[in-house]
Amino acid sequence: MTQTMAEGLVDTGHGGLIAQDWNQLTFRVNREAYRSAEVFQAERDRIWNHNWLYLGHETEIPNKNDYKVRTLGGKPLIFVRGGDGVVRAFLNSCPHRGTVVCREEQGNARNFQCFYHAWTFNSSGKLSALPGDDAYAELERFKGTMDLRPVAKLDIHEGFVFVSFDPDVPPLLEHLGEAADVLSMAAEQSASGMTTLPGIQRYGVKGNWKLAVENAMDGYHFAPTHNTFVGYLRETGFPVTDDDQYAHDLGSGHSMLVLTGHNGRLGMIWEPRFGEAEKERTRLNREAMAERLGQERADEIGDASRILFVFPNLLFFDLEALTIRQLEPVAPGRTDVRAWQYVPVDEEPDVRAMRLKTMTSFVGPGGLATPDDIEAYEAVQRGIEASKGDTRGFNDWSDMSRGMERESKGEKGRSIDEGAMRSFWRHWDKSLGKVSDATATEYGSGCE
């Protein structure tokens, strides 16, 4: 960066798909990053195959032999609690000839039987039945090599289960860095513990996965895109504001917005639409939290909303309610999304009902925010077709320069700037490196 500033050059990162100019204080992303099949494949190879990926929460499979199937980075997996109570993840692919072994979405099963030749595996992955086994030489040795293939790494932080396909990935806590404590702040919110609810929101978006990351780290769009919601909150007496709200680069591509003026939080920050009964309950809850965790920690957890992004596929929304969201890129212009509600185990039914209603009114697929957001990133994906192949200046580049001047002075990043996006893109660029000469488009006269 220093060299770039001294020489007045544009820093084009590792692969030529970002252009960062510390003289002009501009930051741009080449739109091939959202469109190119080659970039998509390079992401699968270099990011998804070599990072920790969020798989699910251990409370999704509370009982022995509970399982879910799930796809990460295009790989079908079985997420299962074995008969021994241990949480594991296996490639959902038969060691015999590769068939998908478990074709149900979820359930409870002591065994998984492959339908093709009926090889059977127990819920701990062990090959338990092999029809016609007399035709195999050295049978015991052979059987010992044919258990379900586990993922290379699995580790759990506060119930959040992460896996990696790379056996040499650094330890999970090292990867999570400061993001680990943000997840702990969520897990500590109830003395009774926190759990996911069984229902799931699942939807497909016609947009690149990175647009979903940008959108979540983009406080700038909140007031214009969600003006219906902002108007509704103001009408109900909540003073929505963008003041005093910040974006934090947590390192390793993780980032976080800390928000105080966008919404109340059930049990933490009361707002009028929660009703009078909830006001008193919130006061008591905050008192109990301070007693349990100490005033400082209770305030740290309770006083602000947070939107956390853990590179590359986990978004955690600690807003009116708590939502875990997982991104699964399917194609350059297609992303599958799964979302779960994360709630206190021991919560009064009326509070739980209000939590779910409040959540769906905002981040639900029929709420006042998420459909707007999805429309925004689908509109970006459609719009960027217009400048494809246009090599004039920066016509085919997206701009994320907002707040670069503050950043260059080392000032704290505001949530309404684009610093959290820039830190994501810098890490993405570093992880991806050079894709090919074809994707590193030429700059036109605009950056000379």
Ligand code: FES
């Ligand atoms: S492919 Fe599964 S038993 Fe043959």
Ligand SMILES: [Fe+2]
């Ligand atoms: Fe939004």
